[in-house]
Amino acid sequence: MSDDGGRGGGMGGGTGGLVGIVLVSHSAAVATAVAELAQGLAGGGTTAPIAAAGGTPDGGLGTSSELIVRAAEAVGTGAGVAVLVDLGSAVLTVKALVAEGDELPGGTRLVDAPFVEGAVAALVTASAGGDLDAVEAAAAEAYGYRKV
Structure with missing residues (x-):
């Protein structure tokens, strides 16, 4: 899950394939586990590319611009x-990277969504060929998932 987990092809909503998903957590284990869960729940076949960017480069808790960009x-x-x-x-780290605009690939967007449910919804939508707007909407819609 770290760099190229789940890379897939197929129809995509843009100039070059499927929307990619990055999961940023303060913990590498959490980011990786959520990416694995999303892939498992996205079903078989080709999934959109997803990568975990958790923790710091030395394995500690925190966030890393370097890992997010990679x-x-x-x-x-x-x-x-x-x-x-x-x-x-x-x-804050992702907002700063998006605002700077020169380190992240074009079309990178911070999505306001719950981390786990949003990751699943984003990956399912991206894997179905949804464009970035559709992926963002599906992930944000996960705020409305009621558990009781």
């Missing part, structure tokens, strides 16, 4: 990259 580059196909984050500094 993950976005790994999943960027030209159709856009949806970035989902867990909390706090992950949000």
